[in-house]
Amino acid sequence: MNALERVLAWPTKLADRYRLALWTAAEIADATGGTASGPFQVAGVETDSREVRPGDLFVALKGESSDGHEFLDKAFANGAAAALVERPIDGPHVLVEDTTRALEALGAFARERAGGTVIGVTGSVGKTGVKEAIFTALDRASHGAAHRSVKSYNNHVGVPLSLARMPGASAYGVFEMGMNHAGEIAALTEQVRPHVAVITTIAPAHIENLGSEEAIADAKAEIFGGLVPGGTAVIPIDSVHFARLRDAAVKAGAKVLSFGKAREADVRLLDAVPSANGGSLVTAALGDRRLCYTVAEPGEHWISNSLAVMGAVYAAGGDLGAAGLALAEMGGLKGRGARHRIAVPGGHALLIDESYNANPASMRATLAQLGHTPATRRIAVLGSMKELGDFAPAFHAQLAEPLAEAQVDFAILVGPEMVALARELGKGGHNPLGKPFRFAHCEGPGEAIAALEEFGLAGGDAVLVKGSNSVGLARVVAHFAAREG
Incomplete structure (x- = not known):
């Protein structure tokens, strides 16, 4: 066969025969039980009219405070090819x-037609980063045939939306699942x-709604209830809740693959040393295999995360070599470890963006990493940790210890819940040299920006910005990251 004949014979694989469109009008109508206005095809699915791209299906959801039908004109102006609606409209729908x-039915249809391996990820800390690392590994090994939920689309809207976006030819799908209350992950x-x-791990996030870490573990373990027969549960053996998670997985009929430092771990950490780029060089055991790889992301928590990634990729039948490369090349995600080199008097300062989320465990982990970051001065801008309920004052006050251990030179505390930490720091005794701890307490991100400007950044500084997303510390990051260079 000559070159021309080979071109004419293309495609040569079944997967190559899939059309480029994600959905046809007939498929959407069949999946949802709806009625199509006529034939059309769409290349994507979107629920936010501001995010619509040319060729998308706009789903006009009705929420408590807004109705997507009010934004149909904007969606079509942005290039929507059609809409999913509850009342007739002039355009394709x-x-x-x-x-x-x-939308849930469309997601279910997409999951049914997909022949690939599906991975679900949850946990109190690290689930978005782990999801991204698993996806990157599988996408590399499958030459672009992996799909995942973007950003933190992990709730009752984000999950079916992410499923509905999955192409039928996907070899892998990686989906994040989050919760605030018991029963949500089960759904x-x-x-x-x-x-x-x-x-990934169990920590007191959302403890306001669940009451205890045991209840949090039970809520996270709901993920095992949806496993297909013969599925695998990848769980942290070093967690005090390991037995609880393991028993829930076994009860659901899952195979268990543990990860961690313990000798009994299926994916066991053997050694980890700092690497030149600020990450870690990791050696782990998986059965009789030895895995040696670099983790670009700094911090002890990312060493543990990497073991979870390796376990998931192994359980999915993926390429462990590709997983190692993915971990070596991953940079910090926006709001979850992204690093900015900003111009300041005397040189450059490092700005660490952890502004998207915060709970007691992640606060301690990121403060510890700040303490290991080479810097002339260390500055922490810490926002309130939400959804801690009656536990909030104690958990906030307990941050005084990791602040001192990280040798933070100046702390800016943002939000009403940070009053407890301000009081604790005001007592003195937390500075290893016996000096009063330098801090400021602010109501919101605007005051935090002013406080940091007044303090004055200088070359060699390292600044950590971390808090629950609702505090709005992304404004602080955006303000100073504008000086990146």
């Missing part, structure tokens, strides 16, 4: 009774139906 249920995992379910 599929008419359904309930757009929320229709999500029934939609995802993973072959592999990963729990």
Whole structure:
């Protein structure tokens, strides 16, 4: 066969025969039980009219405070090819009774038609980063045939939306699942139906709603209920809740793959030493294999995360070499460890963006990493940790210890819950040299920006910005990152 004949014979694989469109009008109508206005094809699915790209299907969801039908004109102006609606419109559409249920049905249809391996990820800390690392590894090994939930689309809207976006030819799908209350992950995992379910760690996030870490562990373990028969649970053996998680996985009929430092771990950490780029050089054991790889992300928590990634990729039948390369090349995500080199008097300062989320465990981990970061001065801008309920004052006050251990020179505390930490620091005794701890307490991000400007950044400084997303510390990051260079 000559070159021309080979071109004419293309495609040569079944996967190559898939059309470029994600959905046809007939498929959407079939999946949702709706009625199509006519034939059309769409290349994507979106629920936010501001994020619509040319060729998307806009799903007009009705929420408590807004109705997507009010933004149809904007969606079509941005290039929507069609809309999923509850009332007839002039443009291409599929008419359904309930757009929320229709989106769930579309996601279920997409999950049913996908023949690839599906991985679900949850945990109190690190689930987005672990999800991204697993995806990057599988996408590399499958030459672009992996799909994942973007950003933190991990709730009752984000999960079916992410499923609905999955191409039928996907070899892998990686989906993040989050929760605020018991029962929420149970509903999500029934939609995802993973072959592999990963729990990164258990920590007192959302303890206000759940009451105890044991209840948090039980809520996270709901992910095992959706595992397909013969599925694998990847869980942290070093967690005090390991037995609880293991028992829940076994009860669900899952195979258990543990990761951690313990001798009994299936993916066991053997050694980790600092690497030149600020990350870690890791050696781990997986059965009779020895895995040696670099983790670009700094911090002890990322060493543990890397073991979870390796376990998930192994359980999914993926390429462990590609997983090692993915971990070596990953940079920090926006709001979750992204690093900015900003111009300041006397040179440059390092700005660490952890502004998207915070709980007691992640606060301690990132402050510890700040303490290991070479710097002339260390500055911490810490926002309130939300959803801690009656536990909030104690958890905030307890941050005085990791602040001192990290040798932080100046702390800016943002939000009403930080009053407890301000009082604790005001007592003195937390500075190793016996001097009063330097800090400022601010109401919001605007005051925090002013306080940091007044303090004055200088060359060699390292600044950590971390807090719950609702505190709005992304404004602080954006203000100073504008000086990146």
